[in-house]
Amino acid sequence: MPVLPNIPFHIPYKSIKALDYLHEVLIQNNAASDAYFHQRCKNWFAQNQHISNMYLCGSCTDALEFSGLLAGFAPGDEIILPSYTFTSTANAFLLRGCTLRFADTSRARPNIELEQILPLINQQTRAIALIHYAGIAVDMDPILSFAKAHNILVIEDAAQCIGARYKGKYLGSIGNLGCISFHTSKIIHCGEGGALFINQESFASHAELIFEKGTNRKAYKNYETDFYEWKSIGSSYGMSEFQAAVLYAQLQGLSDVIIRQLKYWNLYHENLKELEANGTLLLPDLPDYAQINGSEYYIVLESELQRNQLQQHLESQGIQTTTHYRALHRSSFYKNRYKQQLINTDYFEACLLRLPLHFYLTEQDVLQVCKSVIRFIKN
Numbered sequence: 335m336p337v338l339p340n341i342p343f344h345i346p347y348k349s350i351k352a353l354d355y356l357h358e359v360l361i362q363n364n365a366a367s368d369a370y371f372h373q374r375c376k377n378w379f380a381q382n383q384h385i386s387n388m389y390l391c392g393s394c395t396d397a398l399e400f401s402g403l404l405a406g407f408a409p410g411d412e413i414i415l416p417s418y419t420f421t422s423t424a425n426a427f428l429l430r431g432c433t434l435r436f437a438d439t440s441r442a443r444p445n446i447e448l449e450q451i452l453p454l455i456n457q458q459t460r461a462i463a464l465i466h467y468a469g470i471a472v473d474m475d476p477i478l479s480f481a482k483a484h485n486i487l488v489i490e491d492a493a494q495c496i497g498a499r500y501k502g503k504y505l506g507s508i509g510n511l512g513c514i515s516f517h518t519s520k521i522i523h524c525g526e527g528g529a530l531f532i533n534q535e536s537f538a539s540h541a542e543l544i545f546e547k548g549t550n551r552k553a554y555k556n557y558e559t560d561f562y563e564w565k566s567i568g569s570s571y572g573m574s575e576f577q578a579a580v581l582y583a584q585l586q587g588l589s590d591v592i593i594r595q596l597k598y599w600n601l602y603h604e605n606l607k608e609l610e611a612n613g614t615l616l617l618p619d620l621p622d623y624a625q626i627n628g629s630e631y632y633i634v635l636e637s638e639l640q641r642n643q644l645q646q647h648l649e650s651q652g653i654q655t656t657t658h659y660r661a662l663h664r665s666s667f668y669k670n671r672y673k674q675q676l677i678n679t680d681y682f683e684a685c686l687l688r689l690p691l692h693f694y695l696t697e698q699d700v701l702q703v704c705k706s707v708i709r710f711i712k713n
């Protein structure tokens with residue numbers, strides 16, 4: 335019989351202000367998209383993260399698909415991406431008929447870096463779509479300068495990264511396009527939600543058309559034209575005002591959330607260090623250029639068996655943990671199309687375990703988890 339967790343893996347952050355904001359949406363006359371709370375969220379990003387062109391979307395999946403449409407990818411184009419990621423990173427480009435080229439992660443952390451990307455580059459390469467696993471930045475400068483020199487786009491899937499930075503720059507705002515998630519599993523959320531950051535000016539006007547379902551409705555709303563009509567292929571990616579109202583309340587709490595997440599992240603790191611020193615565990619490796627948001631704390635065990643046994647042991651103590659991505663290149667959907675071996679991806683899939691980390695944890699919870707992990711490893 336599974337024991338109900340005393341220490342759940344995740345509890346979504348709640349902001350009381352959301353109730354007042356939702357009430358405002360209910361009584362105003364536009365609850366669709368791109369109205370009052372959209373603007374307030376966008377102003378928040380402009381003021382706090384210097385992001386001047388962005389779209390609030392129904393999900394990060396939407397934002398990724400939006401990026402694929404905006405980039406104008408077509409069959410024959412190749413996209414380099416990690417296999418150690420969520421399906422949405424891949425679906426967005428498969429939907430455009432692109433060929434996927436999966437890069438292995440580095441050994442030190444579950445990110446793809448330039449070293450793993452270079453062998454996959456060829457004449458058909460149109461983009462590198464990368465994730466910053468657990469909000470820990472990829473080393474972007476070498477990738478950006480290579481991509482620029484070879485006319486290749488860089489798309490950041492920064493799903494887990496709100497508030498995390500690379501050399502001081504917010505993740506998602508560094509590549510040509512960047513995507514963020516506000517899914518309920520993230521440190522702040524609006525149920526389902528996401529954003530696309532348009533970091534390359536030349537995409538700006540086409541993005542407006544795609545966002546408005548392929549019409550020039552934006553120009554109409556700005557009194558620049560007497561009517562709006564079909565101008566481009568487009569879609570319906572916009573977040574509703576209900577989501578934007580909740581998101582605005584959550585954005586206002588972000589700095590408090592990050593302080594709390596980092597406090598527990600550091601507590602795990604301090605207390606589990608001795609196991610890493612023994613060589614029995616791999617802990618998250620933080621490069622100098624990465625400023626994290628503490629979105630998740632993971633440990634990497636020596637084998638899948640050991641990882642699964644530890645997970646069961648923690649579960650029996652009422653501590654809920656989760657593994658993470660299943661390698662895309664070996665999935666039942668894709669394995670017949672991709673034969674390459676990705677050793678480090680296999681390693682993280684088999685051996686990585688995520689420990690509870692959320693706003694409502696206590697110091698005592700973290701210490702209890704650490705004690706249970708240490709006791710298990712030492713026995």
Ligand SMILES: Cc1ncc(COP(=O)(O)O)c(C=O)c1O
Nearest residue numbers: 393394395420422465493515517
């Ligand atoms: C790397 C990555 N990209 C995209 C997504 C999809 O995000 P969403 O649920 O907001 O569509 C996820 C989901 O967690 C993810 O981990």
